Each structure stands twice: as structure tokens, then as C-alpha cells.
Amino acid sequence: MKICKVVGKVWATRKHACLHGKKLLLVQPIDIETSEKKGQIVMAVDLVDAGQDDTVLVNDEGNSARGMLENPVAGIRTVVCGIIDELTISGKF
Template sequence: MFIGRVVGVVWATRKHPSLEGAKLLLVKSLDPQTGKTKGIPLMAVDKLVDAGIGDTVLVIDEGNSARQLLDDPNAPVRTLVIGVLDCVTIEGNHYQYH
């Protein structure tokens, strides 16, 4: 699991049936204390929270957990957006996201 920022959208004219109605987002890992993104973007499925570009999100990056949340054991999914974050508190320090 990691905190990330949505940096783009992937468009597909054809998708696996289990992804019908889902958004395909590009998400970069985020340092929660500095708010800076790092690394390369990963494609993440969003079928639960309706995140958009610029949102700070909580991401599961483990296939079995993602498939369980989608309630589809055959879904071709590893990375899933499970929440939009407003803030994080680390060791008493509060970090607000827009």
C-alpha cells in the first residue's frame, strides 16, 4: 500500500469485462511529508472512489487484495485506488492535501 498522486488518465476502447465502469489512472508515489512525487507512474484501477487528476490517493499494490475489494477473483488487477486522502498525521505532524 502507498500514498500517491493521480497524474494522468489512461483511455482504453476495449477493457476486460471486470473493468467496465472503472477508471484507469496513472498514479505516482508521493512522499507524504514533502508532498513531492517520486518514481515512475503506475496504472491503477479506480472503481470505488472516483478520484481525478491532482488527487492524493491511497493505493493497494497487491493483486489478491485488489481482486477481493472488487469482489471478482478473476479480475486482471494488481493496483487499485481505495481512497482519496485529505490529510495525514505522522508523529504528531499534520500534512494537509488539497
């Protein structure tokens, strides 16, 4: 599960019914050591009401998405499922 930044939004009128009424975000992985965005921007369905520039937890696996959406046939693979408050790297815990 990846730590990403919300970088944008997508509009699509013609789409499969399972995507109707969903907020479609663009998210980009961040390099946690430098906090810089890096890597491919993908589309994720928002489950936690995330906003622009939020640091989020992204799960890119369809069965996870269907479990969280409580829809066993939804054609959705990638979801935003948490908003990160804080990260610690190499600190004691």
C-alpha cells in the same frame, strides 16, 4: 499500501474483458516528508471516484483488488481504494 497523487488517465480500446468499464488512472507515489511526487507512475483502477490531483491510497496487490471488486478472477493488481483527507507526520496522536 502507498500514498500517491492522481496525475493522469489512460484510454485503451483493446484490453482484457475484466478491464471494460473501469476508470484507469495514472498515479505517482509522493514523498510524504516533502509532499513531492517521486517515483514510477503506474496505472490503477479507480474504486472511489478519485479526481485529478487527489491524494489517494493505492493498494498494489491483486488479491486485495479482487476482494474489493468482488470478482475472484479479475486480472487487476493495482487499485485506488481511498482518498486522503489529512496526514500527520511525527505529531502526537
